[in-house]
Amino acid sequence: MVDAGDLLAPYVDLVMSEKGQRRVKAELLLEVMAKTGIDAMTVGRPDFAFGKDFLVRNAAAWGLPYVCANLADSETKALIFPPGRIVQAGEVGVGVFGLIGKGYVASGLEVTDPLEAARVTVADLRARGATLIVALANQTAPENDRLARKVDGIDIIVAGSSHRKLDPPAGDRDTLIVEPGSKGKYFGLLELYLHLGGRGFSDLGAARRLEERAERFRHRVVQVQARLKTSTRPREQRRLRRQLEVFEKAIREAETAETVDGSSHGFVNRVIPLGREIPDDPGVARLVSQALERMHAAAVAGLATSRQAGDSRRSFGDFVGAQACVTCHEREYEQWRGTRHAVAYRTLASAHRQFDYQCFGCHVTGHGQPGGPTEPLDVGYLENVQCEACHGPRRAHVAGPDAAPPGSSIDEALCRGCHSREQAGDRFDFATYLPRVDHTSVLRSGKAAGGKPRGPEETGGPSLPGGPE
Ligand code: HEC
Ligand code: HEC
Numbered sequence: 001m002v003d004a005g006d007l008l009a010p011y012v013d014l015v016m017s018e019k020g021q022r023r024v025k026a027e028l029l030l031e032v033m034a035k036t037g038i039d040a041m042t043v044g045r046p047d048f049a050f051g052k053d054f055l056v057r058n059a060a061a062w063g064l065p066y067v068c069a070n071l072a073d074s075e076t077k078a079l080i081f082p083p084g085r086i087v088q089a090g091e092v093g094v095g096v097f098g099l100i101g102k103g104y105v106a107s108g109l110e111v112t113d114p115l116e117a118a119r120v121t122v123a124d125l126r127a128r129g130a131t132l133i134v135a136l137a138n139q140t141a142p143e144n145d146r147l148a149r150k151v152d153g154i155d156i157i158v159a160g161s162s163h164r165k166l167d168p169p170a171g172d173r174d175t176l177i178v179e180p181g182s183k184g185k186y187f188g189l190l191e192l193y194l195h196l197g198g199r200g201f202s203d204l205g206a207a208r209r210l211e212e213r214a215e216r217f218r219h220r221v222v223q224v225q226a227r228l229k230t231s232t233r234p235r236e237q238r239r240l241r242r243q244l245e246v247f248e249k250a251i252r253e254a255e256t257a258e259t260v261d262g263s264s265h266g267f268v269n270r271v272i273p274l275g276r277e278i279p280d281d282p283g284v285a286r287l288v289s290q291a292l293e294r295m296h297a298a299a300v301a302g303l304a305t306s307r308q309a310g311d312s313r314r315s316f317g318d319f320v321g322a323q324a325c326v327t328c329h330e331r332e333y334e335q336w337r338g339t340r341h342a343v344a345y346r347t348l349a350s351a352h353r354q355f356d357y358q359c360f361g362c363h364v365t366g367h368g369q370p371g372g373p374t375e376p377l378d379v380g381y382l383e384n385v386q387c388e389a390c391h392g393p394r395r396a397h398v399a400g401p402d403a404a405p406p407g408s409s410i411d412e413a414l415c416r417g418c419h420s421r422e423q424a425g426d427r428f429d430f431a432t433y434l435p436r437v438d439h440t441s442v443l444r445s446g447k448a449a450g451g452k453p454r455g456p457e458e459t460g461g462p463s464l465p466g467g468p469e
């Protein structure tokens, strides 16, 4: 099992205030990696978000098998980690080495030419008995293509920086390039069937899939041929003949597909989603919840100090909060209070994640917008997904509703800002979700509108609720 870097943080220049939490998570990841018994891992730029010493110290403390052939101390010029190592897999010595992409990494470090480092390391690993060479390459896709072309003898490149989900692998027959997505959502499993003296790799998975399809089509061919014999309508006959052509072509394809005959090695690549159906390891789950609790406790302590320091309730730019709407839009307010949006913050809080930088943004109002909250410890009256999450900041409207410009339209893109595919998978469906939050439809289907409280500027204002557009 290997890892090609970008493990510890999303980028190297973390926001100062977020660093503390990210460090707790990075320490957790390193400890868990050690528990997995990983065979080799390399680094990317983001792995130095906490500095060189943090990584070197933790790697040593956990005995992590980091390798990198072109990352050196800028003063001593010595490599930070061993360039590569040999992992014995049955009778096969697998030489694994690491590479990091060109450019600045972190202070005190220097990246040397990856191609040159690769040539030297491949030769060294081969000399030490490795028969299969794996590069863990934390660099861009074009750089990895160049590595495959320019350096002989690399069998597999595990890419780690462009975060693509490659299935089937990229590369060519001589060098496979694999990369199983990002954020630990997938586990890449590459099965190899090696033959003594074999050269290059052929995709057994593809051959197998073609053969399965051909098998189905062989049955259909028999059926279609029988139909063709009895058919009298020319149009049907033409259609059946076209079908036959398609089936026979697929069968020929399977028959001529590459198979492993001893002249090449075979592989089957799988990119396995790590969904909820795969149970957590109890030991790891315990470590995760302990780390999260530590993080939460630190945030609670921080909150207490900042409150003692006398931070007063501040305002957030043009965001005024739902309480400012209730006097004039009581029915919309009541409808909203019945939705999950009104308790989104409590949902997080009951999981003790409301102070987590990676969580709070979508469970509050105005995050990422001018004036909106930027710190999980400082969301004030903007807890939950309130009116202004959908209708935009409304300070001016509250001051003078009639003068306010017409509201911007609420479309799927707005919802997708939080109901992203990454967050909710395919769960979010605009057509079914919208009616559950849109007050106009809910209110219209509900009780009659009479007796609604109005704002101070009662006189002459158009009546609420107005129809859509
Ligand atoms: C600021 C982020 C944000 C925006 C914008 C947003 N939502 Fe949500 N939505 C959430 C969160 C967070 C929850 C989950 C709250 C909970 O369960 O505590 C949620 C829950 C929901 C639910 C309830 C789902 C359930 O399981 O019952 C519906 C329906 C919904 N949103 C519809 C929409 C629609 C439609 C839009 C766009 C008009 C939208 N949301 C915009 C964050 C947002
Ligand atoms: C990109 C926006 C976004 C971020 C970031 C986010 N959430 Fe949510 N969360 C949502 C939305 C949207 C829903 C509602 C999904 C639905 O029901 O369709 C939701 C629902 C939930 C729910 C209730 C439903 C469920 O799936 O159990 C919990 C609990 C939750 N989020 C916790 C978290 C935690 C913990 C984090 C941080 C690790 C987090 N959220 C980060 C948008 C977000």
Ligand code: HEC
Pocket (backbone or CB within 6 Å): 322, 325, 326, 329, 332, 333, 334, 336, 341, 385, 386, 387, 388, 389, 390, 391, 407, 408, 409, 410, 437, 438, 439, 440, 464, 465, 466, 467, 468
């Ligand atoms: C999840 C998104 C969302 C939230 C949160 C939300 N609204 Fe709306 N609101 C809508 C949609 C959708 C419409 C329908 C009109 C449109 O598409 O612009 C609407 C329409 C309205 C209208 C127009 C009048 C009407 O009823 O037709 C008012 C007023 C309004 N909302 C007030 C509020 C208030 C006040 C809150 C907070 C208590 C709130 N909204 C929270 C989505 C939202």
Ligand code: HEC
Pocket (backbone or CB within 6 Å): 320, 321, 322, 324, 325, 326, 327, 328, 329, 387, 388, 391, 394, 397, 398, 401, 402, 404, 405, 406, 407, 408, 454, 455, 456, 457, 461, 462, 463, 464, 465, 466
């Ligand atoms: C002082 C009374 C008053 C307050 C407070 C108020 N509104 Fe309004 N709002 C109105 C009136 C009057 C209209 C006129 C349009 C109509 O009748 O549809 C309106 C219209 C709207 C509309 C529909 C047209 C548009 O501008 O998109 C939305 C959405 C809306 N308000 C949201 C809000 C939100 C969100 C708040 C709280 C932040 C709020 N309003 C606070 C009186 C008020």
